[in-house]
Amino acid sequence: MVQIGYGMLAEQAGPRQLVDHAMHAEDVGFDFSTISDHAAPRLPAQGHAPYTWSVLGAVAQATSEIPLMTFATCPTMRYHPAVVAQKAATLQILSEGRFRFGLGPGANVDEHITGDWPPVDVRLEMLGEAVEIIRELFRGECVSRRGGHFTVDSARLWDLPDQPPPIGVAVSDDRSCELAGQLAELMVAARPERSLVESFERAGGSGKPRIGQLAVCYDTDREAAVRRAYEQFGWFGLGGQVEAELASPDSFEAATRYVRPEDVAEAIPCGNDPEAVVDAVRRFADAGFTEVALVQIGGGAQHDFLAWAEEKLLPDVHALGGGGAVAA
Template identity: 75%
Template sequence: MVQIGYTMMTEQAGPRQLVDHVVHAEDVGFDFSVTSDHAFPWLRTQGHSPYAWSVLGAAAQATSEIPLMSFVTCPTMRYHPAVVAQKAATLQLLSEGRFRLGLGSGENLNEHIVGDWPPADVRIGMLREAVEIIKALFEGGHVSRRGEHFTVDSAKLWDLPDQAPPIGIAVSGDRSCELAGRHADLLIAVEPDRDLVESFDRAGGAGKPRVGQLALCYDTDREAAVRRAHEQFRWFGMGWKVNAELPHPDSFETATRFVRPDDVASAIPCGDDPKGVVEAVQRFVDAGFTEVALVQIGGDTQHDYLEWAAEKLLPELRALTGR
């Protein structure tokens, strides 16, 4: 049975609201949660971008059962990998073993604030080296190394959980799938692409969890849902190769100026009929994903969405199986 997750979308709500939302998500029965980690929103209309790790720490204390996960953190530019290892170990302790560390090669939107944005092949090399450093620190003891991208001088984690946080790696092609298959405990992707799953399996990921993500826009007024999805999420369909390169919300505004509300509605389930969401999640299940994190578009709509999800959506999603 597919596990259904709740997304704390830091680009569309403030920190206190995000914690309130995940507490509610736990109460209504979501299986897990994930948290985006941004310096900027995708579009100005989203309007937020608090520090995800403070939100995660607060969520760890405010909840008791729902698993938490960074979705995803880039451990190469804004954060040194040794600092990411310390943050993740601390979150695992605070949450009493409920944290998973999702990692990715990042987006220009968030990482340019600390320096020049490197090309894709360099970013994958940086991520590989960062994952090696993080895993070494999770093993305990002192870690020193001078790599191509990072220097670590006698680093050590003094507060380590009994079980290190599982590591997930976000994938978009063969190189990232190879890295995830060899070094990660789970795969992360935002498209129901069976080729990614099979590439991950060939690289050593067979039998490991695969976590996808799906945006939706619940509203009893479907036209209002379509408008909100267009205002806040029309960037979603451009693909990760484009999304990773644009440097600013205004860049996304320009790149999506010709995207119509109907275009968004054809890609994102909108309204209050669970059928569209169920069909979209089924595509992930059929591609081999074991977990799907749902994103409700609109920071101020979470309460109504969660009540609807508990009553109408989650019961239907629980019945999904692969075809």
């Protein structure tokens, strides 16, 4: 059975609203939750970018059972790996072991605020080094090192959970899959590509969870759903490499000027037909993913979506099989 999560998109709602949404998602019966960790929205129409770690701390106290996860934190520029390790360890304690630590190489729009944006091969080197530092700190070690990208001087985590949070690494190509397979307990991806799962498993990820993310736009009026998806997710489908390089919400807006509403509607299930979402989740399951987080587009539409999901959607998507090991 594929596990179904609820994705908190921090670019489309304020911090108090996000906590409220997470509480409702737990009540509805989602299997887990994720949250984005960005410094800026992708389009100005989204309108928000609260500090994810403050939101997560509040969610950890406002909920009691639903697992939490970053999807995904970049531990290399905006956050030093030693600092982000402290955040994750603290959250694992606050949530009583419900946290999974999704990491990724980041995007220019978020990370450039603290320095120049490096090329992708350097970003992956930085991510690998960051994961090594985080793991040493999670083991309770006093860490001092001067690596290729980071300096750590006598760092130690004084509050450690009984079990460190599992680390996930976001993947988009063979290089990132190799890194995830070697260093992570789980794989994170935004697209249902079987080749990613195969590459991850060849690199050491066999039997480990593979977590996808699916944008949806629920509304009883399908045309209204398409308009909302176009206004807030018009950048969707540009491709991971393009998205990673854009430097500001205005850049995203300029890059999507030739995207049409119907283009977005082809990529994102819009309206209130549960079968459209089931079909989209099935593509992840068929590709070998074990979990899928649903991100509802529109900060003001979350409770309607959650009520619909409880009544119409979750029983069907929970019935899907798939997510098993994929033969290389």
